[in-house]
Amino acid sequence: MLAPKTFSGGIHPPAMKKTSSKAIVKLPLPDKVVLHLSQHIGAPAKCNFQINDKVIYGQILAEAGGFVSAPVHATVSGRIIAFGNFKHPLGQSTPAVVIERDKEAQEPIYTEKPIKGISLPPAEIMKRIKDAGIVGLGGAAFPTHVKLSPPAGVVIDTVILNGAECEPCLTSDHRTLLEQPEKVVDGLKLVMKVLNAKRGYIAIEDNKEDAIQVVDSVVNEAFGIDVQPLVTKYPQGGEKQLIKAVTGREVPNGKLPSDVGVVVMNVTTAAAVSDAVNYCMPLTEKTVTLAGECVKNPGNYRVRIGTTISDFIQMTGGLKEDVPLKKVILGGPMMGFALYDLNTPIIKGTSGILCWSEKEAQMKPRTGCLRCGKCVEACPMGLEPLILDALINAKRFEEAEKEGLLNCVNCGCCAYSCPGGNPLVQNFIVAKNKILADKKKQAAAKDNKK
Amino acid sequence: MSENNEYPQITAKNLIVNNSPHIQSPVTISSIMWEVNLALLPVIAMAVYNFGIRAFLIILLSVLGSVFAEYFIQTNLRRIPTTISDGSAVLTGTLLALCLPVAIPLWIAFLGGFIAIALGKQVYGGLGQNIFNPAHVARAILLASWPVYMNTWLKPGLGTNISTVDAVTTATPLGLLKEVAKNSDKVAELAKSGQSIIQYIFETLNINFSDMLLGLKIGGSLGETSKLAIILGAFYLLIRKHINLYAPGAMFATVFVGAYIYGGDADYAMFHLLAGGLFLGAFFMVTDMVTSPITPLGKMIFGFGCGAITLLIRLKGGYPEGVCYSILIMNAFVPLIDKFCKPRRFGVVKPKVESVEAQKDKGASK
Numbered sequence: 001m002l003a004p005k006t007f008s009g010g011i012h013p014p015a016m017k018k019t020s021s022k023a024i025v026k027l028p029l030p031d032k033v034v035l036h037l038s039q040h041i042g043a044p045a046k047c048n049f050q051i052n053d054k055v056i057y058g059q060i061l062a063e064a065g066g067f068v069s070a071p072v073h074a075t076v077s078g079r080i081i082a083f084g085n086f087k088h089p090l091g092q093s094t095p096a097v098v099i100e101r102d103k104e105a106q107e108p109i110y111t112e113k114p115i116k117g118i119s120l121p122p123a124e125i126m127k128r129i130k131d132a133g134i135v136g137l138g139g140a141a142f143p144t145h146v147k148l149s150p151p152a153g154v155v156i157d158t159v160i161l162n163g164a165e166c167e168p169c170l171t172s173d174h175r176t177l178l179e180q181p182e183k184v185v186d187g188l189k190l191v192m193k194v195l196n197a198k199r200g201y202i203a204i205e206d207n208k209e210d211a212i213q214v215v216d217s218v219v220n221e222a223f224g225i226d227v228q229p230l231v232t233k234y235p236q237g238g239e240k241q242l243i244k245a246v247t248g249r250e251v252p253n254g255k256l257p258s259d260v261g262v263v264v265m266n267v268t269t270a271a272a273v274s275d276a277v278n279y280c281m282p283l284t285e286k287t288v289t290l291a292g293e294c295v296k297n298p299g300n301y302r303v304r305i306g307t308t309i310s311d312f313i314q315m316t317g318g319l320k321e322d323v324p325l326k327k328v329i330l331g332g333p334m335m336g337f338a339l340y341d342l343n344t345p346i347i348k349g350t351s352g353i354l355c356w357s358e359k360e361a362q363m364k365p366r367t368g369c370l371r372c373g374k375c376v377e378a379c380p381m382g383l384e385p386l387i388l389d390a391l392i393n394a395k396r397f398e399e400a401e402k403e404g405l406l407n408c409v410n411c412g413c414c415a416y417s418c419p420g421g422n423p424l425v426q427n428f429i430v431a432k433n434k435i436l437a438d439k440k441k442q443a444a445a446k447d448n449k450k
Numbered sequence: 451m452s453e454n455n456e457y458p459q460i461t462a463k464n465l466i467v468n469n470s471p472h473i474q475s476p477v478t479i480s481s482i483m484w485e486v487n488l489a490l491l492p493v494i495a496m497a498v499y500n501f502g503i504r505a506f507l508i509i510l511l512s513v514l515g516s517v518f519a520e521y522f523i524q525t526n527l528r529r530i531p532t533t534i535s536d537g538s539a540v541l542t543g544t545l546l547a548l549c550l551p552v553a554i555p556l557w558i559a560f561l562g563g564f565i566a567i568a569l570g571k572q573v574y575g576g577l578g579q580n581i582f583n584p585a586h587v588a589r590a591i592l593l594a595s596w597p598v599y600m601n602t603w604l605k606p607g608l609g610t611n612i613s614t615v616d617a618v619t620t621a622t623p624l625g626l627l628k629e630v631a632k633n634s635d636k637v638a639e640l641a642k643s644g645q646s647i648i649q650y651i652f653e654t655l656n657i658n659f660s661d662m663l664l665g666l667k668i669g670g671s672l673g674e675t676s677k678l679a680i681i682l683g684a685f686y687l688l689i690r691k692h693i694n695l696y697a698p699g700a701m702f703a704t705v706f707v708g709a710y711i712y713g714g715d716a717d718y719a720m721f722h723l724l725a726g727g728l729f730l731g732a733f734f735m736v737t738d739m740v741t742s743p744i745t746p747l748g749k750m751i752f753g754f755g756c757g758a759i760t761l762l763i764r765l766k767g768g769y770p771e772g773v774c775y776s777i778l779i780m781n782a783f784v785p786l787i788d789k790f791c792k793p794r795r796f797g798v799v800k801p802k803v804e805s806v807e808a809q810k811d812k813g814a815s816k
Contacts, residue, residue: 009796013473031456168473240796253797314457325462333472340467342460354472361466367479367536369578373744374477382795384744404795412471419477420578426469 004206006231007241009380011413013168013234013334015207019291020171022299024179027315029101033075033306034086034345035061036096040135041142042068047097053080057107058282061097064130070143071133072097073282075304077105087344089330089337096345099306110281117277118186122194125277129194132276133283133348138162138173138237138266139331141349144273147265148194150258156195160246161188163204163211163267164230164237167332170352172287175300176268177204177211181218187270189223190277195263200225201246202267207232234334235411239264241380253407268351286346290316292355294325303346309353310342319355327361329354334412364421375414375424381407385414385424392431401435408432479577482692482739483537489683490544490734496665496676500606501552505672508559509547515563516543523572538577542566545585545734548673549727549774550592553602553619562588582781583741586774593774601625603669620669623662624726626651628770648717662724674727684733696746697753698732704757712765728760731773741781748784748791755780 038044045062055061055074062072082098117125130145150156161184165173177184188200202219204212206229216227228246230236240251242264249260257264265273268287275281286305290313291298297317307315309328319325329336330344331352346353375385383404391400405428414424497505520539524532533539543563550559569591570584571577593600605620621629630636630647640650652658661667665676673680687693705728710719722728736742736756743752756776763772 011475013475244796250797253795255797310460311457313460319460325460325465327466327472328462329470329472331470333470335470336472337470338465338467338472340465342462356472361472363468363472364474364478367533368576370479370482370739371578371744372482372739374475376744376793379793380796382793382798384793386744404798407795407797416471416473417475417477419475419479419482421474421478423469425471429469 002226002228004229004231005245006233006236007244007380009378009382009413010233010235010241011378011417012232013416015232016168016291016333017171017174017207018169019289019298019300020174020208022171022175024172024175024287024300024302025316026302027304027307027312029076030304030307030311030315032078032081032098032100032308032311033304034096034098034308034343035072035075035306036086036088036094036345036347037062037065037072038088038094039072039141039305039347039349040070041140042066042070042146044095045069045072047072047083049080049097051080051083054078054102055080055099056105058110058284060131060133060282061099064133064143068143068146070135070145071131071282073133073284074099075284075306076101077107078102087341089339089344089347089350091337110275110279114278117274118189118193120277122196125190125194128277128280129273132272132281134269134272134276135283135348136266137268137272137286137348137351139335139349139351141347144265144269147263148191150195150263154258155261156197156258156263157261158199158201158247158263159188159192159195159197160228160242160262160264161200161202161267161270162237162239162242162264163202163208163215164242165208166205166232166234166236166238167334167336167352168234169291169354170289170332171291172289172300172351173267174208174211176271176287177202177208178214180271181215183271183274184215184267185218185225185270186278187273188225188265190273191263191265191270192223192225197263198224201228202226203228203230203242203246205230205232205236234413235380235409238380238409238411240409253404283348286348286350288312288346288350289352290355291352293357293360294319294323294355296320305348306345308343308345309339312346312353313342313355323357325355326358327354327356329356334416335410366421366423368420369418369422370420372419374417374419378413378417380411380413381409383408385418385428388431389422389424389427392427397431397435397438400431406432406435479538480536483541485690485692486687486734487537487541487544489686490541490548490673492679492682493548493673493676493730494544496679497548497672500665500675501604501672505552507556508550508552508554508672509544511556511559512547512550512563512566513540513543515560515565516540516546516567517563519564519567519572523568524576528572528576533577536577539567542571542584545673546588548730549585549589549671551600551603551671553604554592554596554599558592558596558599562592565591578740580740581784582778583735583738586735586778589774590778605669606665606667606675621655622669622726622770623651623655623657623721624764624770625669626654627721627725628764631765646715646717647713648721651721659720659724662721671727671730674730677724677729680729680733687733687737693733693737694746694749696749697736697742697756700750700753701728701732701736701757701760704754705761708758708761712761722761722764726764726771727773731756731760731777735773735777741784743784743787743791745788745791745793748787751787751791752780752784755783 043065047062085093566588570587709722759776
């Protein structure tokens with residue numbers, strides 16, 4: 001096996017992965033699902049159904065709204081009962097379709113007639129991935145077929161499956177690796193075939209020793225696939241850091257992984273690719289980690305996409321009565337989003353839900369900057385967060401941009417490590433949005449003049 | 451639609467909503483400050499052991515002066531919540547006291563503590579804003595204002611009296627070195643007899659290198675004489691990762707190598723390393739987070755500058771000891787050092803795309 005690799009910078013937050021020994025449990029079907037048309041990066045999907053129309057599980061509910069887009073499938077059989085704006089996990093309300101499940105309806109079974117997907121021509125593999133609505137399941141939700149269509153002239157020689165799962169608390173990738181290593185490896189082979197890539201890595205942090213062993217016993221050396229252990233460090237699973245650690249290549253600022261000949265994909269995405277190609281199975285389910293002091297049964301659950309978080313928690317046994325819920329986080333504690341409404345549905349990119357008590361949600365008070373440099377040490381992008389923060393607070397955005405503000409990857413290492421409790425990355429996200437919005441405005445003004 | 455729902459809706463009110471990250475490291479400014487205070491305990495213990503209860507009183511009054519200044523300025527002048535419990539004023543007061551001679555009047559200790567916070571820290575806007583090390587600012591002001599008090603050194607281990615009346619004064623090793631070096635007749639005499647200047651100092655003061663390391667019979671400031679106690683505290687801070695060796699290492703190396711080149715032998719270099727306030731300064735002042743550069747390279751340049759100026763003052767300047775001034779001078783260069791010593795930014799250099807085979811070969815050859 002290969003020696004563990006890593007990148008420079010980063011932090012060592014407590015792992016808090018208490019659910020890593022809990023096998024994935026398939027949950028019962030929800031009574032209703034809320035399916036957002038925008039569960040991916042790119043154009044929202046377009047729904048051609050009317051209210052009261054009947055849909056069948058796995059049927060395309062909304063077609064891709066463009067090339068950079070992905071279809072959304074009905075995740076239960078039933079009747080469409082509402083169209084409208086519903087709470088999206090990222091905060092805003094966006095268009096969604098609500099399906100009420102028909103409890104009598106039979107669901108088509110996809111896994112009955114398997115095909116050997118690897119023998120299919122690349123174009124057919126690609127089509128099946130696209131039709132299944134597969135997007136990056138690690139959280140970014142970038143449409144997978146777009147990732148697999150590099151621009152002409154760009155050669156992809158390496159595919160890295162991201163099984164780092166460096167976020168504390170989350171264990172869904174870990175369980176997927178342990179329980180479905182064949183599917184993950186098969187998905188990698190399919191993706192490598194589409195891209196005509198020679199090398200494949202399954203990168204796993206070395207705190208998941210069991211997963212490394214299991215996957216290593218499945219990989220086929222002849223195919224050019226290796227398990228690459230990684231040093232346990234956050235953000236080891238960040239795309240740029242992962243590529244640097246595994247291949248030694250550094251993605252230049254403003255460029256994509258494909259510019260250094262690499263495609264990175266989450267391990268659960270690879271498993272979904274395998275299902276999509278071998279069974280023509282659409283993406284309708286997601287493995288989600290439920291953790292936190294407030295839930296009765298923390299664990300890893302397989303749940304239909306579109307299930308509301310409230311239903312999801314109730315299906316697993318609900319919340320503890322004696323521990324008041326103080327914070328609900330969608331995703332991991334380092335980069336996840338805090339929710340204010342539990343009617344928000346699970347989307348394709350949801351990998352974990354944390355229900356935290358007051359104690360877990362406690363943050364330290366802000367006590368100023370000591371210039372200790374811990375944020376500089378922690379920044380995996382080689383930035384100086386304390387200087388960026390000072391410049392942003394002084395509204396000197398141009399200088400902040402020169403100091404590399406736009407290279408920030410929002411990993412949160414700076415804010416985590418700050419002894420003064422300063423909201424560094426939070427400040428940067430606001431400032432970056434402002435700078436990008438200003439740039440857009442300027443470009444628009446220029447266009448108008450022409 | 452929810453009437454016949456199997457799963458009752460969870461109604462959660464008053465959920466906390468904020469941006470990620472949702473976890474923070476347990477280290478706080480207060481915990482850092484108190485841990486540095488803790489690391490100074492062996493130094494304080496040695497000061498009290500060497501110089502008696504009076505040493506403790508000086509430390510206490512200096513701390514009181516600092517804490518009082520912090521409290522008074524924050525509550526009455528700046529009208530902000532006071533932060534005296536974060537341990538930083540206590541630390542400044544302690545560090546100042548450890549740089550003072552035991553014979554100074556007690557009111558000077560209190561005044562020094564007050565000056566350290568008032569003119570060294572709060573005048574700049576409080577914690578993290580000051581350019582110069584507050585304890586050394588106060589020491590420099592005291593030295594300029596009361597040079598006689600600040601240069602009266604008592605022989606350690608003689609009585610634990612609060613009064614200084616019966617005490618015996620002594621010379622510090624560096625003070626004696628300066629005196630001898632200035633006296634050309636003495637230098638010529640030593641050259642004739644074949645005795646080295648260090649041997650002469652050791653003979654005159656009846657000390658040796660192990661005394662200098664332990665600080666038992668050495669005249670000097672409260673906290674600077676026992677190097678062993680300082681190393682013990684520094685070791686704790688190194689383990690806890692509150693300091694690193696970039697700046698102190700560069701400072702020690704500069705002083706040692708510089709003294710070796712100047713004096714021509716290892717004894718002379720070793721003497722400069724162990725004498726005076728170098729250890730206390732290097733481990734507790736040069737490593738001050740607020741007033742030192744951020745990156746490892748910056749810290750090394752800073753340490754080199756501190757070492758070079760220290761040596762320059764010791765060898766060619768008017769004062770026998772130069773640690774305090776060297777650090778203050780280098781503090782002024784910190785913004786400049788920070789400007790030129792930036793960390794390497796990820797993704798700025800255009801990368802070479804190596805073939806995977808070449809990569810693998812490299813990995814295998816390792």
